[in-house]
Amino acid sequence: MAKSEYECFDVEIENNIAHIRLNRPEKLNSMNKAFWNDLPEIVEDIDQNARARVIVISSTGRHFSAGMDLSVFAPDPDNKIDGADKHVVAEMFRSNVRRIQHSFNALEEARIPVLFALHGGVIGGAIDMVTAGDIRWCTKDAFFCIQETNIGMTADVGTFPRLQRYIPEGWVKEMAYTGRRIDAAKAKEIGLVNDVFETQEECLAYVMQTAKEIASKSPLAVTGCKVLINYGRDHNTTDTLDYIGVWNAGMFPPSHIQEAVAAMGEKREADFPDLLPLRKTPM
CATH class of the missing domain: 1.10.12.10 (Lyase 2-enoyl-coa Hydratase, Chain  A, domain 2)
Incomplete structure (x- = not known):
């Protein structure tokens, strides 16, 4: 068994299953700068070094994740852009977005399956994250929200190209245009999650059992x-x-x-x- 700790994650590898757990519950597991740097490092290390046959991602506290931490939007004091050409600034913004997008691309590009056990709020960037995985399950208290619309921006880390692969386009547009939440029952009905469980413990137990079954295959x-x-x-x-x-x-x-x-x-x-x-x- 191997364990490692990061600012935003706990990682445990046992019996060919890597369990990555979001572990910043006091901040609703929001995605700060450490999150975006550490997640691809963890996933790529597991995948590229063949440390496991399947990855399970779960979380702690009230919510799976409240999405992007506002600290990510704070200006970088080492990056002086005051007075810079607006086109150069736009290129920098695009390149920075691509780096953030890579953090979730790593889940999709991993050679092994990535399974999610979800609970509470799956908000904003968390939608981008979970749709980059392979299979999702959730608890009955879970809800899903494209929060970016509610704060005046367009989701840009993977929601739109990925979410519409799993649910009908009309539901993608309703969620995106309105910023409304959908509950666990609706998420199952439209195909975003495979099943819904009473408790977080039951959900995680089922996902880990599924991971065990996958790990037993070639x-x-x-x-x-x-x-x-x-x-x-x-x-x-x-x-x-x-x-x-x-x-x-x-x-x-x-x-x-x-x-x-x-x-x-x-x-x-x-x-x-x-x-x-x-x-x-x-x-």
């Missing part, structure tokens, strides 16, 4: 599923089928299939090789 098969499902989401059927053929031509694993069948026949856990760590630097 990591190569699971990462193949993630790659091809995401590819199929963004490409037509013909292109996706062709890519599946290319994938299996290079990574079809007879030995993994034989082990899975043998384990089922012998009523035991299958023994599959883990994914390999990635290079520290590009080739």
Whole structure:
């Protein structure tokens, strides 16, 4: 078992499951500068060094997350922009947004599944975060809100390209244009979450059990599923089928299939090789 602590997160890795827990409840788990820096570092370390086969993300306190911490919007005292060309300032803003977007892109780009156990408020930037994962579950007290509209801005960290993959466009627009909350029951009805639980403990227990089941499967098969499902989401059927053929031509694993069948026949856990760590630097 391995544990690490960060300003905004606790991280525990055990039995091939990495559990990342937002742990700044006194601030409603709002996303300060440390959050944006630490999250991709944690996820990429787990993924690139093959430390686990699945990631579970949960939270503490009253709310999953209140979204962006207002401190993120404070001027950087080391960045003197007074009197600077407005176009240069706009380029700097765009580049900074792209860096923040990368923090959630890391969840989607990870080779392993990312599962969310949600409770309380999932607000603003938290919508961006959870839609970058693979599967979401929540408690009955959970609610979801595109808060950016309520504070006079347009969500810019991933809500719109990702949320409309999971729920009908009409619901994306209603949530975005009005800034209204939707409750857990509605979130399940429209497909944002897979199921709703009475308590946070029940929700997390179910998600961890699901993670355990995923971790028992061939990591190569699971990462193949993630790659091809995401590819199929963004490409037509013909292109996706062709890519599946290319994938299996290079990574079809007879030995993994034989082990899975043998384990089922012998009523035991299958023994599959883990994914390999990635290079520290590009080739």
